[in-house]
Amino acid sequence: MGLKIYSTLTRSKEPFETIESGKVRMYVCGPTVYDKAHMGHAMSSVVFDVIRRYLEFSGYQVTHAMNYTDVDDKVIERANEIGVDPIALAEKYIHEYDRHLRDLNVMPPSVKPRASEEIDQIVQMVQALEEKGYAYEVEGNVYFRVAKDENYGKLSGRRLEDMRAGFRIDVDERKEDPADFALWKAAKPGEPAWESPWGKGRPGWHIECSAMNMHYFGDQIDIHGGGNDLVFPHHENEIAQTECLTGKEFSRYWVHNGMMRLAGADMSKSTGNVFDIDVFLQDHDADVFRLLVLNSHYRNPLTFNEDVIQQATRAVERLRGALRPASPTPGKHDEAETELVAHVENGRKGFRESMDDDFNTPGALGSIFELVRAINQARDLGVSEVALSAAQDALLELTSVLGLRLAEMRDRVGDAAPFIELLIDLRTELREQKNWELADNIRQSLADLGVLLDDGKEGTTWRAQ
């Protein structure tokens, strides 16, 4: 029972088979860098990060490309508004986005191409399309001849006639067909422009992705991803350009994540701009966002509001709580330890089965939480440190496939452990003397430093918050 992935192209789950055995070429559309990134971008990044991590966990060698669209109408428009150079503006937001990816614990893409750095490749591609009759030039603009592509519309399920019917009157009169789209745009004054066979100009939106794919991966890739808002026209046009040129299937799987929904009245502007990645991460742990995202299937719309943030925060605490050490005075519990081993196996199995089913992360989390309960039960029973930490290692492994960093805090205070334990011993003596006030002071002071004490029947344990 191997991995299955839902492809937008076939609208069904397909067994995952790569072009090259054991290797995955994955291209994900990144942001147009004209403004601060929002939580929707973060969602998409996390979704594809988890897909990548799971593929690697499954033994694939993944090359992950993510582009930055830095030459674009919106970038130019914004740059002109504030009077800066468009490329410089894009550069600023690219830096910012890279930082967000780090903060969100998104594995760095293998390559991060930018439109402005792929001009040669783009020009070559447009030329080739022109030679094959799929493109035509009008006054320095080059358009893709949609009517010549008999498969046009196959990804989004649209028919040309339907689309033409919807066009308004303000279409570019120079196009042969209102549905044709720009491959190359003639430069207007004040815009970034490059030399080309058609005069000075810049690439259209869709061609950059086709060109980058060809540059870094060749004619075919395994996975092409992005938000489902890109299905049309962006990905539809990418397919058209690339497949008309190569005559081969462009991408084996088209993977699209659902949109984030900010709908609920509880999260309007009045709540503040919780939508910016920046702002969110100031107040919340990246793990919280990840859990929130992974708690629903990537293709479905994601509910995002204060309620679910709270719920995710508590859930992350529960996950971390499972990493608390074993009871200081373990007993002999062979049966319980055997059972714990079985739970670990079930957890792993359930996790894989869910993830193999089109990256069903909510199902995978279900298995993880079942493992959490088993670990907590075993600890309460008093199983040995060895048995418990084996299960905890499994928990850490599975959650790390989801990109969660449960152990981070624990690791961070790791060096302080001997001192914390010293304080615990001291406090235990104070408690034996019924000096509650001092004992509580120590507990509170440690809590302020992010170290929580748990007084159990068998003694006191601690955990990092």
Place this chain on the structure above:
RNA sequence: GGCGACGUAGCCAAGUGGUAAGGCAAGGGUCUGCAAAACCCCCAUUCGCGGGUUCAAUUCCCGCCGUCGCCUCCA
């Protein structure tokens, strides 16, 4: 108008042709100097509404209602 999704407990959310994972919240209990955590119990005879197919549907089909996305440059 065209194309496409979605509607499961108070909230978030999986899932299956044979009667509903998981998380959060609420309630009861165990433990505890107190607290927190943890553990146990409890929490949808029911999966938007109305038909149909079937021995059996939340799961398949049809219709309706509702929410949402895309329809030329938004992840």
